[in-house]
Amino acid sequence: MAAKSSIAGIDEQIEKLRERRKQLIVKSAERFARAATKAGIAEMALSDEEVDRLFEEMAARFRKAEKGGAAGASVPLRGSPNGGAGATTEVSRDV
DSSP states (O other): OOOOOSHHHHHHHHHHHHHHHHHHHHHHHHHHHHHHHHHTOTTSOOOHHHHHHHHHHHHHHHHHHHHTTOTTOOOOOTTOTTTTOSOSSOOOOOO
16 A cells, blocks of 8 residues: 555545544543443542542552553552542542
8 A cells, every 4th residue: 555645645644543543532531431430439529630630649650560560560549448449538428
């Protein structure tokens, strides 16, 4: 297959890559949504800032584990009595 070098060909490739990117983002979002639902996090009344902070903490722990040569190892969340399933903070459900 010959490489497209025309502007129209490049634009077509860009559009295909943008669509592929969208699909990957949706697939990733669905994966995290399933995990959050399974862990019970989806039903908690957490602010966006709290969710962002929790994910940043998880990402930092996994990055640290990867750098330490333990890629793929389970890294429990701090303060979680059940090894990482669920959130690390209590949230009042009184509304």
